[in-house]
Amino acid sequence: MAAGHNNVAAVGTAQSNSLYGTNFLGSYSQGTSHAQVAVLKANLRQYRSITPSYLWTSTPSLDGNTSNSFDAATTANLKVFQSNSGLTADGGYGAASRNAMHTSIGVSPKGWVRIFKSTPGYVNYNDTANGIAADAMYKLDHAWCTSSCRDTLYSIGYSFYSAYSKLIEVNDGSLMDGADTPEHSTHQSGREVDIRNAGLTAAEAKKFLEICVANSNISRVIYYTNHGLTSNKIYIRADHSDHFHIDTVN
Numbered sequence: 001m002a003a004g005h006n007n008v009a010a011v012g013t014a015q016s017n018s019l020y021g022t023n024f025l026g027s028y029s030q031g032t033s034h035a036q037v038a039v040l041k042a043n044l045r046q047y048r049s050i051t052p053s054y055l056w057t058s059t060p061s062l063d064g065n066t067s068n069s070f071d072a073a074t075t076a077n078l079k080v081f082q083s084n085s086g087l088t089a090d091g092g093y094g095a096a097s098r099n100a101m102h103t104s105i106g107v108s109p110k111g112w113v114r115i116f117k118s119t120p121g122y123v124n125y126n127d128t129a130n131g132i133a134a135d136a137m138y139k140l141d142h143a144w145c146t147s148s149c150r151d152t153l154y155s156i157g158y159s160f161y162s163a164y165s166k167l168i169e170v171n172d173g174s175l176m177d178g179a180d181t182p183e184h185s186t187h188q189s190g191r192e193v194d195i196r197n198a199g200l201t202a203a204e205a206k207k208f209l210e211i212c213v214a215n216s217n218i219s220r221v222i223y224y225t226n227h228g229l230t231s232n233k234i235y236i237r238a239d240h241s242d243h244f245h246i247d248t249v250n
């Protein structure tokens, strides 16, 4: 469970490998030989088994292909997975594909869920090109939370969208099951999520605070200003000028 990957093929960097005592690569592609390639092939077999067969009519089978070698059949299967997941089908398994694999078949032993890539209420910044670039140092997947926390994100995002036709950008939650992370001092409970304020006007940020305060599953929101609102749920902290930090009850 190092770095919160569990059943899904892991990626890493020198920094995260040093931290967790792992030896993951930043990406795997044809020609790579690595134990995580065998995991990736098992992931692709599972994904293939739960998706319509017409997607795979011209793709070689990975049945019985359990070696550590990233071969042409692995590339072909990964490309189908990538295009079906809205990714560029480049045949390389890196952080974007790992995030998508987590979304598709990732299993959290604690029963946590992954924040969706996008919904009518929010966009998951962790799954955008900018978000993936911002996570390049460790390549960890901070998009996990409890199911009730994820429901709350949808709810507050949808309320905000209904007012402004603008999707909030959800950034880091926790690593799967609260694995220790070098990127946050907290964010291990599955009930903590950051929301970016990029592109929000002061009036929109104030409205977002109001929506958070009114939500019964939100116990606290940390932000650099309360925009004149008085609520004991709002904690003013100068170091939260570029995002809201939300704590949920469940």
Ligand SMILES: [Zn+2]
Pocket: 187, 192, 193, 194, 244, 245, 246
């Ligand atoms: Zn936070």
